Amino acid sequence: xxxxxxxxxxxxxxxxxxxxxxxxxxxxxxxxAAIAAVGSVRQAIQAGLAQExxxxxGGDAELEFTYRFADEAERAWMQQTxxxxxxxxxxxxxxxxxxxxxxxxxxxxxxxxxxxxxxIGSVALKPDITLNDALSASSGLPGAIMEPLLIxxxxxxxxxxxxxxxxxxxxxxxxxxxxxxxxxxFGLGPRTLVRTKALQASGLLEPGTLFSTxxxxxxxxxxxxxxxxxxxxxxxxxxxMRWTDARNGAPGISEFVNRLSAFLVLVGLSGLAVGGIGxxxxxxxxLTQKTETVATLRTLGADRATIFQTYMIQIGVLSVIGIxxxxxxxxxxxxxxxxxxxxxLPVPAIFSxxxxxxxxAAIYGLLTAFLFTLWPLARTEDVRAATLFRDAxxxxxxxxxxxxxxxxxxxxxxxIAIASWFSGSTRLTLWTSSGLVGALALLTFAAYAIxxxxxxxxxxxxxxxxxxxxxxxISDPRESAGSVVxxxxxxxxxxxxxxxxDGTLRNAISGNLPDVAPSYFFVDIQKDQMPGFTERLQTDxxxxxxxxxxxxxxxxxxxxxxxxxxxxxDHWVLEGDRGVTYSVEPPSNARVTAxxxxxxxxAGAPQVSFAAExxxxxxxxxxxQLTVNILGRDITAELTSMREVDFSTAGMGxxxxxxxSALAGAPHSFIATVYAEEQAEAAILRDLAGQFPNITAIxxxxxxxxxxxxxxxIAAATSYGAGVSLLTGFLVLIGAAAAGEPARRYEAAxxxTLGADRxxxxxxxxxxxxxxxxxAGCVALLVGILGGWAVATYIFETEFTVIxxxxxxxxxxxxxxTLCAGLAFALRPLSVxxxxxxxxxx
Numbered sequence: 001x002x003x004x005x006x007x008x009x010x011x012x013x014x015x016x017x018x019x020x021x022x023x024x025x026x027x028x029x030x031x032x033a034a035i036a037a038v039g040s041v042r043q044a045i046q047a048g049l050a051q052e053x054x055x056x057x058g059g060d061a062e063l064e065f066t067y068r069f070a071d072e073a074e075r076a077w078m079q080q081t082x083x084x085x086x087x088x089x090x091x092x093x094x095x096x097x098x099x100x101x102x103x104x105x106x107x108x109x110x111x112x113x114x115x116x117x118x119x120i121g122s123v124a125l126k127p128d129i130t131l132n133d134a135l136s137a138s139s140g141l142p143g144a145i146m147e148p149l150l151i152x153x154x155x156x157x158x159x160x161x162x163x164x165x166x167x168x169x170x171x172x173x174x175x176x177x178x179x180x181x182x183x184x185x186f187g188l189g190p191r192t193l194v195r196t197k198a199l200q201a202s203g204l205l206e207p208g209t210l211f212s213t214x215x216x217x218x219x220x221x222x223x224x225x226x227x228x229x230x231x232x233x234x235x236x237x238x239x240x241m242r243w244t245d246a247r248n249g250a251p252g253i254s255e256f257v258n259r260l261s262a263f264l265v266l267v268g269l270s271g272l273a274v275g276g277i278g279x280x281x282x283x284x285x286x287l288t289q290k291t292e293t294v295a296t297l298r299t300l301g302a303d304r305a306t307i308f309q310t311y312m313i314q315i316g317v318l319s320v321i322g323i324x325x326x327x328x329x330x331x332x333x334x335x336x337x338x339x340x341x342x343x344x345l346p347v348p349a350i351f352s353x354x355x356x357x358x359x360x361a362a363i364y365g366l367l368t369a370f371l372f373t374l375w376p377l378a379r380t381e382d383v384r385a386a387t388l389f390r391d392a393x394x395x396x397x398x399x400x401x402x403x404x405x406x407x408x409x410x411x412x413x414x415x416i417a418i419a420s421w422f423s424g425s426t427r428l429t430l431w432t433s434s435g436l437v438g439a440l441a442l443l444t445f446a447a448y449a450i451x452x453x454x455x456x457x458x459x460x461x462x463x464x465x466x467x468x469x470x471x472x473x474i475s476d477p478r479e480s481a482g483s484v485v486x487x488x489x490x491x492x493x494x495x496x497x498x499x500x501x502d503g504t505l506r507n508a509i510s511g512n513l514p515d516v517a518p519s520y521f522f523v524d525i526q527k528d529q530m531p532g533f534t535e536r537l538q539t540d541x542x543x544x545x546x547x548x549x550x551x552x553x554x555x556x557x558x559x560x561x562x563x564x565x566x567x568x569x570d571h572w573v574l575e576g577d578r579g580v581t582y583s584v585e586p587p588s589n590a591r592v593t594a595x596x597x598x599x600x601x602x603a604g605a606p607q608v609s610f611a612a613e614x615x616x617x618x619x620x621x622x623x624x625q626l627t628v629n630i631l632g633r634d635i636t637a638e639l640t641s642m643r644e645v646d647f648s649t650a651g652m653g654x655x656x657x658x659x660x661s662a663l664a665g666a667p668h669s670f671i672a673t674v675y676a677e678e679q680a681e682a683a684i685l686r687d688l689a690g691q692f693p694n695i696t697a698i699x700x701x702x703x704x705x706x707x708x709x710x711x712x713x714i715a716a717a718t719s720y721g722a723g724v725s726l727l728t729g730f731l732v733l734i735g736a737a738a739a740g741e742p743a744r745r746y747e748a749a750x751x752x753t754l755g756a757d758r759x760x761x762x763x764x765x766x767x768x769x770x771x772x773x774x775x776a777g778c779v780a781l782l783v784g785i786l787g788g789w790a791v792a793t794y795i796f797e798t799e800f801t802v803i804x805x806x807x808x809x810x811x812x813x814x815x816x817x818t819l820c821a822g823l824a825f826a827l828r829p830l831s832v833x834x835x836x837x838x839x840x841x842x
Contacts, residue, residue, distance in 0.1 A: 089110075272365065335352070610642055745832055
């Protein structure tokens with residue numbers, strides 16, 4: 001009976017329309033829309049990757065080997081299994097062109113192909129010629145194509161000559177598009193494409209040099225990819241082969257999109273939390289206006305449950321309306337913007353209405369609405385019949401009955417569990433949730449403290465009436481100080497944290513380069529070239545340090561006879577091949593923390609020293625047996641020591657180091673890092689590249705610029721998500737200012753009656769907004785700095801630096817936004833005649 005009666009009462013209340021709930025609906029809709037939009041774009045990319053998997057991969061399946069070509073038996077298996085095979089070799093090199101002041105050099109990512117490339121799709125060139133024509137010999141030289149960026153960097157034109165290693169090429173066209181570029185991953189230089197057979201005399205594919213080979217297969221129609229993958233796994237067991245197929249043609253991009261979108265959804269949740277504050281404020285303001293109605297219902301015999309259910313149903317219906325609006329906006333926005341998004345995305349995307357992201361956003365919206373409306377609704381229980389003409393809600397207890405507190409806790413736990421499940425990262429979800437809850441707690445305390453400080457400062461403002469009125473208004477608990485600080489503060493906190501994290505990462509990457517990072521990495525140095533290489537650098541006074549080591553790459557396949565992933569899970573060390581070196585003594589930049597290093601003359605069974613931090617993460621211990629596949633050969637070594645390796649200096653560091661005899665006879669090259677003064681870098685590169693054309697030089701600053709550009713894109717995407725939080729906070733401010741307009745009309749009327757002019761009253765309103773905005777900005781800055789420090793210290797494990805330019809902009813943003821919202825609703829109260837306002841209040 002109680003619920004049926006509550007439903008009838010709620011239906012009558014809803015007949016009054018949406019007056020007073022516009023901000024409620026806008027806050028909820030905006031937060032839901034942001035999450036739905038991010039999820040829809042993620043789903044569109046996933047659908048595009050699934051449908052175009054073969055095109056992205058360049059075949060139905062791919063087998064990849066590290067630093068070696070497939071042998072005859074392996075090629076025979078591929079030929080037997082597929083209808084067509086294409087061989088691709090990928091490596092880094094230096095493109096060299098002659099110049100008036102000496103040769104010009106640029107790092108390039110070289111892809112060499114056979115006559116079957118590409119199996120799927122086509123290569124777009126300028127001028128519009130076929131790939132076969134572009135790579136055919138011309139004027140006695142093999143043809144090559146380059147990306148326009150590299151052509152411009154080297155000042156080349158079609159028909160010009162350049163050199164890779166010791167082989168000269170003629171540029172025949174500009175490379176506009178590769179059909180399989182998405183599967184190639186992150187490269188340090190623009191692309192150059194040549195025939196593999198043209199590199200035979202280049203010196204770039206010698207045994208031990210750093211390259212990878214990929215064999216793309218065109219499989220028979222209707223073949224089961226899972227079955228082929230299983231057969232390949234058995235046929236190539238122990239060879240170090242890595243399998244990819246069209247079911248996930250660009251796994252790196254897919255994983256990156258999933259992780260970034262999961263993070264953006266969590267950022268969107270912070271925006272929804274800001275909206276929740278607006279929702280809570282709107283419900284509280286609405287119920288304050290309904291005090292007389294509630295008291296009348298209590299007088300007529302309505303019990304607590306009926307009153308609570310009445311307004312719970314009403315708010316629930318409005319919440320569903322807001323969520324539906326948000327779902328419509330979030331689901332349709334990607335469809336409307338599809339042409340723009342498709343032109344900007346580097347991967348295919350199929351835009352449509354997807355149910356999963358909409359369901360996810362709806363669940364978030366419902367739980368957020370429940371959490372932020374439960375306490376204001378619970379306060380209706382404090383309205384009694386005897387308080388018919390009193391402000392019952394303003395004097396209600398701040399914490400509702402225990403049942404509502406428990407229900408809130410269950411709702412919060414459910415929200416965190418669902419967010420963890422949807423994001424796929426419990427750790428990230430817990431960090432984000434803890435940050436939001438901590439920020440809300442700190443902002444709530446700050447709002448309380450601001451009111452107390454304003455009350456204490458009111459007597460000190462004697463003689464400055466505008467300031468005193470502003471402080472008096474802020475100290476009034478019925479004013480909107482709490483909503484302003486909470487909503488704007490939380491939005492600015494997210495933006496501040498993003499700015500601090502982005503700036504800290506940039507500083508960590510590039511801030512101390514001259515002191516800790518090398519100038520160049522040199523790779524593919526042959527053993528017989530090391531004496532001449534070292535001699536050139538040791539005689540240069542601008543070179544402060546040289547480090548070199550043998551360089552091999554290996555894949556950890558087994559730990560104690562079991563598949564490595566069964567033991568160590570999805571640890572990053574197992575996600576591909578890792579650097580392996582050997583040395584008689586421990587490296588000078590590493591400290592042995594456990595176990596013993598092998599003797600200088602040790603020639604027994606293979607032993608390995610492992611990076612200590614990574615060993616702990618993988619659950620390794622001294623005495624474990626690690627099987628590492630190097631150049632197709634399994635080497636099982638005992639873990640005899642662990643060492644501390646610092647990868648943060650951009651210098652040389654290896655996950656694994658073995659005793660020299662364990663790798664005896666394995667073809668390999670050397671890697672070297674050179675620390676030099678910046679003005680000497682060009683001469684070093686010119687001399688070494690001229691003497692050893694097969695060597696590849698990677699300038700650390702250029703590589704860092706590439707990484708910084710990637711970080712800038714991620715930071716921009718995150719900032720857009722944080723911007724939604726700030727926009728929602730601005731809507732909450734507008735709602736608070738609109739709700740406080742009657743109070744300001746009355747205040748202005750009283751002050752005018754007492755002789756205050758419009759200018760002084762307006763300054764009082766402006767000072768109130770400036771003080772609240774500055775307070776919200778300062779608290780947000782503190783929260784943002786704490787959040788940035790926590791992420792930098794515990795997730796990225798790097799030194800935190802406060803980015804003061806970002807910090808000051810946050811405070812200014814708080815002042816500006818609050819001032820705009822406050823003054824927008826301050827002008828109308830000033831124009832109303834005092835007599836009419838005071839007469840109406842009698």
